[in-house]
Each structure stands twice: as structure tokens, then as C-alpha cells.
Amino acid sequence: TRPGITMNDCPESAQVHRADFADIREAKIVKGRSINLALSHRGRQALKQVGMEDTIVSKGIPMHSRMIHSLNGTQSPIPYGKKGQVTLLMQRLDTPHSAETYSTTKLNFAHKLLNWSTETGAMTFLRADGAKEEIQADLIVGCDGAFSAIRKQFLRQSRFNFSQTYIPHGYLELTMPPINGEFAMKPNYLHIWPRNTFMMIALPNLDKTFTCTLFMPFDEFENVTTGDQVIEFFQKYFPDTIPLIGADALKRDYFRLPAQAMVSVKCSPYHLSDKCVLMGDAAHAVVPFYGQGMNAGFEDCLVFNEIMDQLNEDFSAVLPEYTRVRVPDDHAIADLAMYNYVEMRSHVNSKWFLFRKYVDNTLHMIMPRTVIPLYTMVTFTRIRYHEAVKRWHWQDKVRHYIVHSSLYKGL
Amino acid sequence: TRPGITMNDCPESAQVHRADFADIREAKIVKGRSINLALSHRGRQALKQVGMEDTIVSKGIPMHSRMIHSLNGTQSPIPYGKKGQVTLLMQRLDTPHSAETYSTTKLNFAHKLLNWSTETGAMTFLRADGAKEEIQADLIVGCDGAFSAIRKQFLRQSRFNFSQTYIPHGYLELTMPPINGEFAMKPNYLHIWPRNTFMMIALPNLDKTFTCTLFMPFDEFENVTTGDQVIEFFQKYFPDTIPLIGADALKRDYFRLPAQAMVSVKCSPYHLSDKCVLMGDAAHAVVPFYGQGMNAGFEDCLVFNEIMDQLNEDFSAVLPEYTRVRVPDDHAIADLAMYNYVEMRSHVNSKWFLFRKYVDNTLHMIMPRTVIPLYTMVTFTRIRYHEAVKRWHWQDKVRHYIVHSSLYKGL
Structure with missing residues (x-):
């Protein structure tokens, strides 16, 4: 198999250009705009193929369950899958740009793309020193974000x-500090406070803090304009978090940045002639509610690599085939992320939801090859996203039948 | 009421800039890229308000029916609405740019927009002579197309x-010449050859020709590459048109231009700060299958004018209100045009379709205020597009009930 697949892992002669006017490896986390990255099966398979899985995994925090916080403060865990099926939570700065360590790929930071030619593949960059730089590429891989x-x-x-x-x-991030050097809540959980039209989640960081992220309609953000209103709002919807975040920090940090879109x-298509192909967020930015953004991007590389092998690295055949194969899967994960955006904040706290999860998991236990919960297919397998959606619709009919006949039997 | 509403009909001090590097009034029709314009109630109401209805209407060809051509050559008319409800077919060059005749608005052709400032409203144009020109606008109305x-x-x-x-x-246009100085088919009809995955339509022009437009998937266009294949294809699907277009002209004109997308x-939103607003195709280009593109654009102006009156011409209030009111209607007509794209080529020739039309029209006759056929609401009223869709869904349920109970009664 070929060596290279991720943005950082191109053929030996490749160059990677980033617009950021600094080396991201030396940058600090931008407070309030982080959103932690979830690494699961698809992403790990891609890292494995380039020999980076173990290094990266060692820097992640494993999560095996959701933890639902109800209004009265009770907490109920909902496991993601079977034992051993975990999602790893990564810090944004741990993952990228380990490429130079693993290959001779050259990274160029502070290069802003001004233009590129669809005919020749010539690219013009603006450097931080104000000079322009031209380079000629055999293939331009656009991994330059949403x-x-x-x-x-x-x-x-x-x-x-x-x-x-x-x-x-929009979303807004708050920090929950450690208590006596330890996590303020149970780590290894995705904490969720579902409140129907809005929700908060909290994810653990390596420094024992939690990043709490409040997702709420922009017009509801506009109703909270003073520190006292923040406390009142949290009293009403997230009372258990006030002592953990701290009332003063809450009043202050809530207004540090406006809510982010x-x-x-x-x-x-994802390709333009035989000169350029889009991958990752550039091809399919998704909302963050399925934890698949990075995984889908890494799987793009795996799929591209598989097609490169099948078609002898002939770009004029590989690029259209990549579009044909990958577009339906990326569109499916974009739709699923949008679906989960509703599911996470509304259904996740209902008994009905828990009962459905129970039926799903029971069916999966009885018929492990036939019935696989959607979350499991998406997160812990490489079943193509669009096929996972198809199977899910079919399973839903089966489950609907079983649930209803169970109810009639007075289960 | 205020005087001005269309792109050409701005306040006296207004200027209109077009990128075309020529005065469109002196240009020739671009053969093969025309698609005639349908003018119906909404467009006429807008023209009426600026005193241009009669002049424009006198240049149109009235159409009161569709004419369905089946494979064996039989023709069946399907009226659009009640007697007197007609759609006018306009030539592309007749409609625009009568503004200078009706106001002191200045038209600037051959001005290509390079940039504009969202803060100041300053616009930079490139003129045909290569010089740049700056102008300052109180309000920029973007009517500059798809x-x-x-x-x-x-x-x-x-x-x-x-x-x-x-x-x-894609679409491809062919010309059907007059026979002995007269139309080769009945004028005053939209002729349709529905063939499921594709279709052809023909529309009359003032010079007694018909413009025939073939709509077909791009990959099916790719299967027809020689003159003989064109004749074979037309023999199979549109045999009645071969003598009317002429076999030689068909072989030649079919390849004049590639199929157009x-x-x-x-x-x-449609507005940006209080400096700019989008109207017409710039805000909502639609596929041409409902004949509402121009009408929706003209109605934009009517709606904008109504809101200008309501809110005392205060742009900072008018622009957000225009977005709020108009977006759902334009999205509805875009969806309807897409829906008709399927309907026109597939269902229009079925007996089922004709029966449904019959039920619709009968119900409308019995309850003229309660049940109005969708086509009538869209084409011959100013019922808001999104409300027309809502009423249609409701009527569909009623009709479904009536049709099925009729069938069971052995109607």
C-alpha cells in the first residue's frame, strides 16, 4: 500500500500550505472557539494506515458513555456502545501537523492562497513578509476548511x-476548573444537559478542566445581556453547574466572546479537472453534533487511498471515482449531524428514548450482524455512512413493529 | 403611492448599471439561449403600478392552454385556467429597459461591478474603455441575475x-420556421411532448416561428453525437416535429450550441446592513418549469414597494422586513418550479393527471373561494406563494378523499 493519506501525509515531494499567519503548533488554544475533537473508529483506521494511531490515541481521553443531567440534578449514563467501544476526545492542538515527524513533507505556514489555475495547477500565495510565491502542483488537495x-x-x-x-x-464555551486538582465531574463521559430548544454539553480536557458548551438559538442569546441574567438563566436550567463553574467566572466568561455560528x-463534485480535489471540511463541513467531522475527513483520505490503489494512481480516473463514491457518504453524515442536533437536545432525556436505546441494544445482542444501532454503525464501524442511514431506516421499521407489539403485550 | 418599483424604475436620481458590454436594447437575441419569458398576473400587477402594463402586454402572445403531443401524434389541449386567464409570452428583448422612456432614470451599460463596500455603499465599476468609476449609493439593489x-x-x-x-x-433550443408565412402549429398554446425522463416544449414567437426546447439529462445528450442519431432520436420520440423543423435544420441546429445548464x-437574508438588497434572480433563480421567474422578480418589487409605504421608506426597517416577508415565498416558488420539472415531463400525459385536473376544476367551479387549483393560485392570483403551497397540501387531502370515494362509487 502507498504511504500517504492525510493532509500531512503526502508523497515525499509534497508541500502543505496553511493560511494561518503563524505556525499552529506554536499557537495557543483560542479560548471560547475550541470544540474538542472526537476520534473514533474511522479516524483511527486512517491514522493506523500511516502508523500514527498509537501516538495519537495515547494523547486522547477515552469516553464510553453519555451522562444526562436532568433539571433536578440526577445523572443517568447512556453507554455509546458495547464494552470497549470508546470515542477518544482530542485537544485541537494534539492532532494536526505531526507530519514532519513522520515524513519529509514540508509544511509552509503563513501562506495565504490568492489564486490557482484550473488548467495548469499553478498556485499563487501571499507570504507573511508580503511577498508573492508561485508554485506548480501536480495535484492540489483542498483541505482548507469550511x-x-x-x-x-x-x-x-x-x-x-x-x-x-x-x-x-450559536455556541458559547465556558470552562469548569478542577477541584483539588481533580476533575469537577466524572471524566470519561460526555455530559449533556438537554433542554429541548437548547442544551449544554461538557467535555473533559487533559488539564482536568471541562469545556462546557452552551448551544442555543441566537435570539435566545440576545435575551441574556447582564451578569445577573446569566446567573438567573443558569439557576433555572443548569443549577448543578453554577458551583462547579463558579458564579463570578460564569458572569465574566459568558460575555468573553459573542456566540459563534x-x-x-x-x-x-469534489474534483475539478484532474488538478484538484476537496477533502475534509472544505468538501463537507458538518455541525458538531455527531462527533464525526474529523473522522469523516480522515476517512476521505482512506477512501481516496483505496481508489488510488484500484485505479493505479491515474488522477484523471481517480478524481471522478472519488466524487462518485464519497459524495453520498459525506452528504449522509452531514444530514445525520443535523438530525442529532435535534435528537441530542430534545429526545435524549425522555424515557421513550431510553426505551428505544434498550430495544436497539437488545436486538443487537440477539442479532449482532443484522441489527446494529445507528450510533454504533456510524462511530464504531466503517459501514458507509449512506448505507448506515439506509439500514437504520429499515431497522427502524423492525423496531417500530417490535416496540409496538411489546407494548400491546403489556411489556 | 411611490412611483418606482422595477429595476428600471428607481427614484428619479437613480442609476442603473449593467455589466453587459453593450446596450442590450441594441443586441440581437442569442440564438439557442433565449427561453421565452412568461408574463402572468403577478408581473402584470407590478407593471400596472408603474403604468407600463398596456405597452408591455401589447407585445406579448397570449397563451390559454397547454397542448400535449402524444407519441402517436394526437394533440390534447389542457387549459391553464378559466376563460380569460392567459399567460403572455414575451420576447426577451421586449420587456427590459423601457425605463428611460418612463422616468429620468439613467441607464449605464457596459459597467462591470468590481467591488462594493458594505459600510459606505461605495461601488467600483470597470467601464468598457478600461477606466474605473466610483459611485456612492444610498441603497444598492442587486438585480444582477443568477x-x-x-x-x-x-x-x-x-x-x-x-x-x-x-x-x-440541460436544454437545447431549435427553431420551427413558419409554413407559408403562418405558424407551423397552433399558436396560443404551450406545446408539450412529455416523455418521462425528458421532454420537449414549443413556444410561439412574434415572427411566426416556434422555439422548441428539448430538456434532457446531460448524459442522454452525450449519447446523441451525429446528425443521423439526432434524426433517429426524433423519429422515436418526436416524429411529428421532424417535417415541421426540417430534417436538415434539425441535424445542423442540434449541434449549434452544447446543452445549457x-x-x-x-x-x-436578502439584505446586508441597510445598504443593499437582492431582488429577482440574484435572490432566487428558479428553474424555468413554472413560468414564474420574471413574475416572482417583478412581485419582489411590488412587495418591496408595499413595505416601503408601511415603514415610511426607512431602509433600516424596510430591508429586514422585506427579508422576513419575501424569503418564504421565493423559496416556495423555487420548490414549485422544481416540482413542475418532474410533473411536466412525467404526469402531464397520463389519464390520471387529466382526471385530477378535472376534479380540481370542478371543485373550483362549485367552491370558487375554497378550492383553487394550484396553477391558478400561482399564475392568476397574488396569493402568497408559500400560502398557495399550504392551501394546495390541504386541498390535496380533500381531493384525495373525493377522488377515492368517487372511484369506489364506480364513477
Whole structure:
């Protein structure tokens, strides 16, 4: 098999350019705009293929359950899958840019893309010193995020389908400090406070803090404008968190940054002639509610690599095939993330939801190959995303039948 | 009421800039890329308000029915609405730019927009002579079409929702010449050859020709590459048109231009600060299957004018209100046009479709205020597009009930 697949892991002669006007490895975490990264099966398979799985995994915090916080303060765990099926929580700075350690790939920071030619593959960059730099690429891999500069060129072509959809919710991050040097709540859990139209989640960090993220419609954010209103709001909906975050910190940090927007991006095709291909968020930014953003991006690389092997690295055949194979799967995970955005904040706390999970898991135990819970298919297998959705719809019918006949039998 | 509403009909001091590097009034029709314009109630109401209805209407060809051509050559008319309800077919060059005749608005052709400022409203244009020109606008009204240059600035803002969707079909235009100086088929009809995955339509022109437009998936266009294949294809699907278009002309004109793409554009919001507002195709390009593109654009102006009156021409209030009111209606007509894209080529020839039309029209006759066929609501009233869709869904349930109980009674 070929050596390279991720953005950092290109053929030996490759160069990686980033627009950030600094080396991200030396940068500090931007407080309030982190959103931790979840690494699960698909992402790990990609890292494994380039020999980086163990190193990366050792820096993650394993999570095996959700922990639901109800209004009265009771906490109920809901496991993600079977024993041993964990999602790893990564810090944003741990994952990227270990490439130079693993290959001779050259990283260029502080290079802003000004333009590139669809015919020749020539790229023009603006450097931090103000000078322009031209380079010639055999293949341009656009991994430059939700607001991709590479993708702008695609928008100028006919028959390029594109959508960007902002959800009505924004997010705001708060920090829950350690207590006596230990985590303030149980670590190894995704803590969730579902409150129907909005929700808060908390995720553990290596420094024993939790990052609490409040997701709420922008117009509801606008109703909370003073420190006292923040406390009143938390008293009403998240009373158990006030002593843990601290009332003073809460009043202060709530206003540190305005609520941040979240966008879902879909497009097709992913390639432009035989010169350029989009991957990761540049091809399919998803809302963060399924923890699959990074995994889908890493799996893009795995799929691309598989097609490169099948088609003898002939770009003119590989690129259209990559579009054909990958677009339906990325669109499916974008839709699932949007679906979970509703599910997480509304259904997750209901008895009905817990009962459905119970039925799912029981069916899975009885027929492990036939019935696999959706979350398990998405997070702990490499079943293609769009096939997972299809199987889920089919299973839903089966489950519906079983649940209802159970109810009639007075289960 | 205020005088002005269309793109051409701004306050006296207004200027209109077009990118076309020529005065469109002196340009020739671009053969093969025309798609005639349908003018119906909404568009006429807007023209009426600026005193232009009669002039424009006198240049249109009235159409009161569809004419369905089956494979064996039989023709069946399906009226659009009640007697007197007609759609007018306009030539592309007849409608625009009568503004200078009706006001002191200044038209500037051959001005290409390079940039504009969201803060100051300053606009920079490139003129045909290569010089740059700066102007300052109180309000920028972006009516610059599906690929709007004005809209690019919107895409750089956060929380701007945008989608462009190309349908899998392309279109290709052919001309059916007059026979002995007269129309080759009955004029005053929209002729349709529905063939399920594809279709052809023909629309009359003032010069007694018909413009025939073939709508077909791009990959099916790719299967027809020689003159003989064109004739074979038409023999199979549109045999009655071969003598009317002429075999030689058909072989030649079919390859004059490649099949053209069709895009559906949706976005929201329509305004940016209190400096700019999008209207017409720039805000909502629709596929051409409901004949509402121009009408929706003209109605934008009517709605904007109504809101200007309500809110005393205060742009900071008018623009958000215009977005709030108009977005759901434009999205509804975009969806309806997409729906008709399936309906026109597939269902229109079935007996089931004709029976449904019959039930619709009968119900409308019995309860003219309660049940109005969808096509009538969209084309011959100013019922808001999104309300027309809602009423349609409700009526559909009623009709479903009536049709099925009729069938059971052996109607």
C-alpha cells in the first residue's frame, strides 16, 4: 500500500500550505472557539494506515458513555456502545501537523492562497513578509476548511452544486476548573444537559478542566445581556453547574466572546479537472453534533487511498471515482449531524428514548450482524455512512413493529 | 403611492448599471439561449403600478392552454385556467429597459461591478474603455441575475445561507420556421411532448416561428453525437416535429450550441446592513418549469414597494422586513418550479393527471373561494406563494378523499 493519506501525509515531494499567519503548533488554544475533537473508529483506521494511531490515541481521553443531567440534578449514563467501544476526545492542538515527524513533507505556514489555475495547477500565495510565491502542483488537495479558499474556484464553474446552511443556534464555551486538582465531574463521559430548544454539553480536557458548551438559538442569546441574567438563566436550567463553574467566572466568561455560528456545507463534485480535489471540511463541513467531522475527513483520505490503489494512481480516473463514491457518504453524515442536533437536545432525556436505546441494544445482542444501532454503525464501524442511514431506516421499521407489539403485550 | 418599483424604475436620481458590454436594447437575441419569458398576473400587477402594463402586454402572445403531443401524434389541449386567464409570452428583448422612456432614470451599460463596500455603499465599476468609476449609493439593489456579482459580498458575511443546485437536465433550443408565412402549429398554446425522463416544449414567437426546447439529462445528450442519431432520436420520440423543423435544420441546429445548464438558487437574508438588497434572480433563480421567474422578480418589487409605504421608506426597517416577508415565498416558488420539472415531463400525459385536473376544476367551479387549483393560485392570483403551497397540501387531502370515494362509487 502507498504511504500517504492525510493532509500531512503526502508523497515525499509534497508541500502543505496553511493560511494561518503563524505556525499552529506554536499557537495557543483560542479560548471560547475550541470544540474538542472526537476520534473514533474511522479516524483511527486512517491514522493506523500511516502508523500514527498509537501516538495519537495515547494523547486522547477515552469516553464510553453519555451522562444526562436532568433539571433536578440526577445523572443517568447512556453507554455509546458495547464494552470497549470508546470515542477518544482530542485537544485541537494534539492532532494536526505531526507530519514532519513522520515524513519529509514540508509544511509552509503563513501562506495565504490568492489564486490557482484550473488548467495548469499553478498556485499563487501571499507570504507573511508580503511577498508573492508561485508554485506548480501536480495535484492540489483542498483541505482548507469550511470556508475553503480552494473551493472558490469551483464556484466559478458551471454545474457545481453548493450549499452553506447556518443553523439558528450559536455556541458559547465556558470552562469548569478542577477541584483539588481533580476533575469537577466524572471524566470519561460526555455530559449533556438537554433542554429541548437548547442544551449544554461538557467535555473533559487533559488539564482536568471541562469545556462546557452552551448551544442555543441566537435570539435566545440576545435575551441574556447582564451578569445577573446569566446567573438567573443558569439557576433555572443548569443549577448543578453554577458551583462547579463558579458564579463570578460564569458572569465574566459568558460575555468573553459573542456566540459563534455553525455552518453545514455540502457540495458536489469534489474534483475539478484532474488538478484538484476537496477533502475534509472544505468538501463537507458538518455541525458538531455527531462527533464525526474529523473522522469523516480522515476517512476521505482512506477512501481516496483505496481508489488510488484500484485505479493505479491515474488522477484523471481517480478524481471522478472519488466524487462518485464519497459524495453520498459525506452528504449522509452531514444530514445525520443535523438530525442529532435535534435528537441530542430534545429526545435524549425522555424515557421513550431510553426505551428505544434498550430495544436497539437488545436486538443487537440477539442479532449482532443484522441489527446494529445507528450510533454504533456510524462511530464504531466503517459501514458507509449512506448505507448506515439506509439500514437504520429499515431497522427502524423492525423496531417500530417490535416496540409496538411489546407494548400491546403489556411489556 | 411611490412611483418606482422595477429595476428600471428607481427614484428619479437613480442609476442603473449593467455589466453587459453593450446596450442590450441594441443586441440581437442569442440564438439557442433565449427561453421565452412568461408574463402572468403577478408581473402584470407590478407593471400596472408603474403604468407600463398596456405597452408591455401589447407585445406579448397570449397563451390559454397547454397542448400535449402524444407519441402517436394526437394533440390534447389542457387549459391553464378559466376563460380569460392567459399567460403572455414575451420576447426577451421586449420587456427590459423601457425605463428611460418612463422616468429620468439613467441607464449605464457596459459597467462591470468590481467591488462594493458594505459600510459606505461605495461601488467600483470597470467601464468598457478600461477606466474605473466610483459611485456612492444610498441603497444598492442587486438585480444582477443568477450569478449576481453583488451577492458575492453577501457570501463573505457570517450566517448567510446560500445554495445553488444544478438539475441533471440541460436544454437545447431549435427553431420551427413558419409554413407559408403562418405558424407551423397552433399558436396560443404551450406545446408539450412529455416523455418521462425528458421532454420537449414549443413556444410561439412574434415572427411566426416556434422555439422548441428539448430538456434532457446531460448524459442522454452525450449519447446523441451525429446528425443521423439526432434524426433517429426524433423519429422515436418526436416524429411529428421532424417535417415541421426540417430534417436538415434539425441535424445542423442540434449541434449549434452544447446543452445549457439550469440552476436553482436560494439564499437568505436578502439584505446586508441597510445598504443593499437582492431582488429577482440574484435572490432566487428558479428553474424555468413554472413560468414564474420574471413574475416572482417583478412581485419582489411590488412587495418591496408595499413595505416601503408601511415603514415610511426607512431602509433600516424596510430591508429586514422585506427579508422576513419575501424569503418564504421565493423559496416556495423555487420548490414549485422544481416540482413542475418532474410533473411536466412525467404526469402531464397520463389519464390520471387529466382526471385530477378535472376534479380540481370542478371543485373550483362549485367552491370558487375554497378550492383553487394550484396553477391558478400561482399564475392568476397574488396569493402568497408559500400560502398557495399550504392551501394546495390541504386541498390535496380533500381531493384525495373525493377522488377515492368517487372511484369506489364506480364513477
